Amino acid sequence: xxxxxxxxxxxxxxxxxxxxxxxxxxxxxxxxxxxxxxxxxxxxxxxxxxxxxxxxxxxxxxxxxxxxxxxxxxxxxxxxxxxxxxxxxxxxxxxxxxxxxxxxxxxxxxxxxxxxxxxxxxxxxxxxxxxxxxxxxxxxxxxxxxxxxxxxxxxxxxxxxxxxxxxxxxxxxxxxxxxxxxxxxxxxxxxxxxxxxxxxxxxxxxxxxxxxxxxxxxxxxxxxxxxxxxxxxxxxxxxxxxxxxxxxxxxxxxxxxxxxxxxxxxxxxxxxxxxxxxxxxxxxxxxxxxxxxxxxxxxxxxxxxxxxxxxxxxxxxxxxxxxxxxxxxxxxxxxxxxxxxxxxxxxxxxxxxxxxxxxxxxxxxxxxxxxxxxxxxxxxxxxxx
Amino acid sequence: xxxxxxxxxxxxxxxxxxxxxxxxxxxxxxxxxxxxxxxxxxxxxxxxxxxxxxxxxxxxxxxxxxxxxxxxxxxxxxxxxxxxxxxxxxxxxxxxxxxxxxxxxxxxxxxxxxxxxxxxxxxxxxxxxxxxxxxxxxxxxxxxxxxxxxxxxxxxxxxxxxxxxxxxxxxxxxxxxxxxxxxxxxxxxxxxxxxxxxxxxxxxxxxxxxxxxxxxxxxxxxxxxxxxxxxx
Ligand SMILES: Nc1ncnc2c1ncn2[C@@H]1O[C@H](COP(=O)(O)OP(=O)(O)O)[C@@H](O)[C@H]1O
Ligand SMILES: [Mg+2]
Numbered sequence: 001x002x003x004x005x006x007x008x009x010x011x012x013x014x015x016x017x018x019x020x021x022x023x024x025x026x027x028x029x030x031x032x033x034x035x036x037x038x039x040x041x042x043x044x045x046x047x048x049x050x051x052x053x054x055x056x057x058x059x060x061x062x063x064x065x066x067x068x069x070x071x072x073x074x075x076x077x078x079x080x081x082x083x084x085x086x087x088x089x090x091x092x093x094x095x096x097x098x099x100x101x102x103x104x105x106x107x108x109x110x111x112x113x114x115x116x117x118x119x120x121x122x123x124x125x126x127x128x129x130x131x132x133x134x135x136x137x138x139x140x141x142x143x144x145x146x147x148x149x150x151x152x153x154x155x156x157x158x159x160x161x162x163x164x165x166x167x168x169x170x171x172x173x174x175x176x177x178x179x180x181x182x183x184x185x186x187x188x189x190x191x192x193x194x195x196x197x198x199x200x201x202x203x204x205x206x207x208x209x210x211x212x213x214x215x216x217x218x219x220x221x222x223x224x225x226x227x228x229x230x231x232x233x234x235x236x237x238x239x240x241x242x243x244x245x246x247x248x249x250x251x252x253x254x255x256x257x258x259x260x261x262x263x264x265x266x267x268x269x270x271x272x273x274x275x276x277x278x279x280x281x282x283x284x285x286x287x288x289x290x291x292x293x294x295x296x297x298x299x300x301x302x303x304x305x306x307x308x309x310x311x312x313x314x315x316x317x318x319x320x321x322x323x324x325x326x327x328x329x330x331x332x333x334x335x336x337x338x339x340x341x342x343x344x345x346x347x348x349x350x351x352x353x354x355x356x357x358x359x360x361x362x363x364x365x366x367x368x369x370x371x372x373x374x375x376x377x378x379x380x381x382x383x384x385x
Numbered sequence: 386x387x388x389x390x391x392x393x394x395x396x397x398x399x400x401x402x403x404x405x406x407x408x409x410x411x412x413x414x415x416x417x418x419x420x421x422x423x424x425x426x427x428x429x430x431x432x433x434x435x436x437x438x439x440x441x442x443x444x445x446x447x448x449x450x451x452x453x454x455x456x457x458x459x460x461x462x463x464x465x466x467x468x469x470x471x472x473x474x475x476x477x478x479x480x481x482x483x484x485x486x487x488x489x490x491x492x493x494x495x496x497x498x499x500x501x502x503x504x505x506x507x508x509x510x511x512x513x514x515x516x517x518x519x520x521x522x523x524x525x526x527x528x529x530x531x532x533x534x535x536x537x538x539x540x541x542x543x544x545x546x547x548x549x550x551x552x553x554x555x556x557x558x559x560x561x562x563x564x565x566x567x568x569x570x571x572x573x574x575x576x577x578x579x580x581x582x583x584x585x586x587x588x589x590x591x592x593x594x595x596x597x598x599x600x601x602x603x604x605x606x607x608x609x610x611x612x613x614x615x616x617x
Pocket of ligand 1: 380400401402407408409427428429430431432433434435436
């Protein structure tokens with residue numbers, strides 16, 4: 001017989017009582033585990049949605065000239081005729097180390113084109129990519145489906161006096177206006193947007209690309225890292241990260257994460273309080289027993305050891321039960337909250353941390369009751385017969 | 386000057402009861418020698434249990450001193466007093482006080498949980514005292530599977546398992562029928578003859594005759610002294 005035998009025998013022979021004592025922990029830990037599992041799935045989903053929210057890296061040919069455009073207003077001179085990329089080189093972007101963090105890659109060719117007597121900005125794009133990037137674009141009519149259809153920016157349409165369905169001619173090629181964009185406030189308001197190959201032909205730039213917009217999201221790794229990797233593959237390019245876009249993505253996710261962290265802290269607090277109250281109750285109930293131990297000659301520290309060991313075992317047991325229950329709950333609840341994905345599977349790291357936390361919590365919450373038990377006046381304890 | 390086993394000097398113990406102090410022990414002076422079997426009798430509320438807990442180092446007196454084997458109990462730290470109890474005392478409580486979730490054998494082994502002996506040695510010592518009180522065949526039962534007299538025997542076995550020089554018993558026969566009570570008294574006498582000093586507290590004067598000396602208390606004071614009693 002050692003002190004730990006007393007703890008173990010108490011736990012073994014009073015299972016119902018111990019289950020009650022562990023209840024606070026089980027509820028607390030399982031809530032946290034459920035919450036974390038759901039948060040994880042939701043974070044992934046939010047990231048996916050945010051990824052569709054515009055480009056955050058722009059790659060342009062290196063140029064010595066300064067931009068003559070500020071806030072969409074040109075102050076004279078056309079600065080488009082610089083250098084260009086070969087469209088055939090663009091797929092090299094996907095060979096960078098962090099290629100898996102790349103979303104949409106949308107190359108485009110830019111140039112001035114004559115339509116009737118007017119000169120307009122002609123922008124050649126790959127519509128599938130472009131529309132995947134510009135999810136906020138809204139239009140009258142339809143998006144182009146064939147290479148001889150074009151999309152007009154709102155200002156361009158009104159200046160040219162064209163509407164969906166109208167024919168249009170430029171560079172000796174006939175096109176049809178399939179749709180007109182609603183004003184976006186962006187450069188596209190002034191542009192005629194055509195299929196990239198058609199635009200290259202009209203502009204006399206076959207196989208050339210003026211600019212590439214890239215949507216990337218890098219969980220955990222900084223976006224600058226990605227731009228450096230791309231710049232390495234394209235020595236003649238200037239690769240710029242639009243940090244603001246990334247920051248706001250990060251912020252939305254961080255906000256969500258700190259929310260669930262806050263809830264977790266609250267749950268842990270309530271759980272700890274519950275454990276402390278039940279432990280306190282258990283110590284009071286065992287007043288007599290503690291009095292006997294003290295009368296027999298157990299030191300205060302011996303009594304504390306017995307109680308803390310019980311708390312530790314309860315913590316480990318409660319933690320394991322909580323992690324198991326939490327995962328079961330997450331498996332059941334996740335599909336209801338997150339429409340895209342289901343339960344991501346048991347996360348053993350989170351489970352392990354929660355288990356440790358339960359044990360620590362149980363010990364911590366039992367510290368005061370244990371000290372109180374140790375300090376209990378043995379004669380008082382025995383008077384409570 | 387202190388060749389007595391236990392010496393009690395100018396003892397006083399006040400309890401706070403609703404603002405007014407109650408003297409559970411008004412004034413007591415006496416000593417107990419090694420090998421005695423002292424019975425302390427008196428009506429309920431006369432301060433007997435208080436005296437026992439003060440002598441056991443579990444209840445600090447308001448005034449006065451308790452010396453055991455020349456140790457001034459209340460000059461020690463609480464942990465030192467715990468060690469003192471483990472080494473010197475075996476308590477037998479009113480209404481047995483066994484640990485409900487431990488078997489008879491385990492209950493008797495509890496006092497050895499804090500002493501450094503081998504597992505087998507502890508078991509042998511426990512079985513020896515259980516055999517001694519005649520319960521060897523019931524060693525694996527839980528307390529609620531034992532009769533009152535049997536529980537009392539377990540309590541005695543537990544009190545003597547560490548071979549303490551002093552046994553303190555509070556109303557050891559209070560909850561027993563008279564035949565069982567006599568058996569218990571015989572057991573205590575036997576332990577006394579084997580060298581344990583026994584101090585028994587009871588409201589039942591019948592039990593006085595089993596002791597080698599009796600002390601009567603009333604209202605926290607010693608009432609009469611036995612013939613060979615001497616005050617200092
Ligand atoms: N912890 C305590 N607090 C207040 N009063 C107490 C306490 N313990 C005992 N008393 C009082 O002290 C007196 C003596 O009690 P006790 O020593 O239990 O007597 P006995 O054992 O002879 O019946 C009684 O009046 C009792 O009410
Ligand atoms: Mg009493």
